[in-house]
Amino acid sequence: MKKVMLCLILVIVTILPLSVNAVRNDQTILIEEYMEKAIQEYQIPGVSLAIIKDGEIMFQENWGIQSDGSRVTTDTLFTLGSVSKPLTSLAIMRLVEQGEIELDHSIDTYLPTFTYHKNDYKNDITIRDLLAHTSGISSFEGLKISELKLRGEDSINEAVEKLNNVKLNHEPGEVHQYSPANYLLLASIIEHITNKTFSEYMESEIFSTLDMNNTVSNYEAALDLEYQPGFQSWFGRPIKSENFFDDSGVPYGYIASTSNDMLKYIDFLLEGGELLTDQYFELYTSPQVWRKEDMYYGLGWRISTKKNDEFFFHGGETPDSRAELFINRQKNYGFILLTNKNNFSEVLHTFYIREGIKTILEDNRMPDIPKSNYQMQWITLIVTCALAILILFNLFRLKRKVIIHVKYWNMVAVLSVILSISLIPILTYLFDAPWRTIYSFAPDTAIFIRILVGILAFYGITSLIIINVKRRKRV
Known part of the structure; x- marks a missing residue:
């Protein structure tokens, strides 16, 4: 035994x-x-x-x-x-x-x-x-x-x-x-x-x-x-x-x-x-x-x-x-x-x-590997490109128009300028983070956001100039 x-x-x-x-x-x-x-x-x-x-x-x-x-x-x-x-x-x-x-x-x-x-x-x-x-x-x-x-x-x-x-x-x-x-x-x-x-x-x-x-x-x-x-x-x-x-x-x-x-x-x-x-x-x-x-x-x-x-x-x-x-x-x-x-x-x-x-x-088993997701960057890029195309089209229309609805076009132009000024502050509020942090940790998205700001500002200011030129010509 x-x-x-x-x-x-x-x-x-x-x-x-x-x-x-x-x-x-x-x-x-x-x-x-x-x-x-x-x-x-x-x-x-x-x-x-x-x-x-x-x-x-x-x-x-x-x-x-x-x-x-x-x-x-x-x-x-x-x-x-x-x-x-x-x-x-x-x-x-x-x-x-x-x-x-x-x-x-x-x-x-x-x-x-x-x-x-x-x-x-x-x-x-x-x-x-x-x-x-x-x-x-x-x-x-x-x-x-x-x-x-x-x-x-x-x-x-x-x-x-x-x-x-x-x-x-x-x-x-x-x-x-x-x-x-x-x-x-x-x-x-x-x-x-x-x-x-x-x-x-x-x-x-x-x-x-x-x-x-x-x-x-x-x-x-x-x-x-x-x-x-x-x-x-x-x-x-x-x-x-x-x-x-x-x-x-x-x-x-x-x-x-x-x-x-x-x-x-x-x-x-x-x-x-x-x-x-x-x-x-x-x-x-x-x-x-x-x-x-x-x-x-x-x-x-x-x-x-x-x-x-x-x-x-x-x-x-x-x-x-x-x-x-x-x-x-x-x-x-x-x-x-x-x-x-x-x-x-x-x-x-x-x-x-x-x-x-x-x-x-x-x-003791092999886990799945979730796929990469760059949705945030792609959405920002698509919005930036779409807005750029839309703005160029609108500026072309505004320039070619002989008679324009001044109040409407002025309102759109002013809103664009306001949005260009307020977009980054709005994002810092939503993300509860300063812009420097957003730019440091998401530089690709931040670049597109800056381009968006530039596009909005350009559209607003250019529209106001065109409206003012057309108004003077009518006078």
């Missing part, structure tokens, strides 16, 4: 690892095939993907090129977009654990020179409010001070000065409004408390501790590591972008890292480490404000509390890059996806890829 039991145990011990390895090999093949199809479908020039599962690197691969033509490697630098926020939050939580910051203290305690208008709201903005985007500072106000391309050690202070005297539009602590301003203020608080620049603090206290030696938080350091700007998208086609790197935007969008370094951060997120004790790590990854269904926003994280599907993650984008960081501690895996192309109309592409990788790792 003992021999039979020993044989059974030996068989289990031998076969189980083989079956686990077989599953992993299958998943690796699926991921490779899936990524190649997704990259081709979404026309992404350069990609780096790294996955940790059960304490080991189960997959790490790179595809394509940077904007200078060099190959993407595991040490290629990508801007992280809003994946920067969890790293900034980690720095804050470290200071909280050290007793330098209290989560529920007013920011006035740490930034006495920064002022904001409460608009009769009662609560002060707290550190927790900034982390969870419940400060009452609107998304629009935050975007006004983003993508400014400020450079140098004083860039964060410069941006905070531009934000000074901002008006709140909600009671602090009550409404989630995703705003870059919140993490800009957190970076300024770090600078005031530590007497270091944000970049210096992140380097000495966060990146060095995690052995993330190729992760940087300022433009000069990025250049030293041969950082290359990414690509913007025109109808899906990648076009090399101008350099958008913004030192003042580092705490919420412009930390730059590599897949090798992000693996070390993922390992910390899965296993813990010396940066935070278990108590503060739990707080760091805890849900704070409800968003929808089982989704919450935490202290720099998007969090799913769905039963049997709990995870935390964050996506990120700059005008020329997109990233996805995903962590599932229950199922003991995490991954980082770094890409070097972006457009507002392509915001779902890396989301689809992220969900595809999740499906392969959890269900």
Whole structure:
């Protein structure tokens, strides 16, 4: 009997690892095939993907090129977009654990020179409010001070000065409004408390501790590591972008890292480490404000509390890059996806890829790849062309007419001029974003909108001139 039991145990011990390895090999093949199809479908020039599962690197691969033509490697630098926020939050939580910051203290305690208008709201903005985007500072106000391309050690202070005297539009602590301003203020608080620049603090206290030696938080350091700007998208086609790197935007969008370094951060997120004790790590990854269904926003994280599907993650984008960081501690895996192309109309592409990788790792099956959709660009282009043809036709008719209905043609001309003046303000209101943001993240659509404005203005002014000339001739 003992021999039979020993044989059974030996068989289990031998076969189980083989079956686990077989599953992993299958998943690796699926991921490779899936990524190649997704990259081709979404026309992404350069990609780096790294996955940790059960304490080991189960997959790490790179595809394509940077904007200078060099190959993407595991040490290629990508801007992280809003994946920067969890790293900034980690720095804050470290200071909280050290007793330098209290989560529920007013920011006035740490930034006495920064002022904001409460608009009769009662609560002060707290550190927790900034982390969870419940400060009452609107998304629009935050975007006004983003993508400014400020450079140098004083860039964060410069941006905070531009934000000074901002008006709140909600009671602090009550409404989630995703705003870059919140993490800009957190970076300024770090600078005031530590007497270091944000970049210096992140380097000495966060990146060095995690052995993330190729992760940087300022433009000069990025250049030293041969950082290359990414690509913007025109109808899906990648076009090399101008350099958008913004030192003042580092705490919420412009930390730059590599897949090798992000693996070390993922390992910390899965296993813990010396940066935070278990108590503060739990707080760091805890849900704070409800968003929808089982989704919450935490202290720099998007969090799913769905039963049997709990995870935390964050996506990120700059005008020329997109990233996805995903962590599932229950199922003991995490991954980082770094890409070097972006457009507002392509915001779902890396989301689809992220969900595809999740499906392969959890269900061991090949997911579908949704098709690209450039409907927004095509609609804008068609409207622009149709309007141009219509206006040329109307101007031709107006010029040839001997007798015209002056009031009617004047009204149409004036309305065209008014629409040309008000079109961009209307769009910024509808998208709840400044024009600079729209132009940075959707340059193809923005160009067509500018052409539309020019066409409307040209039609209105030209029509008024023709009407005036005809009126004089009649007199």
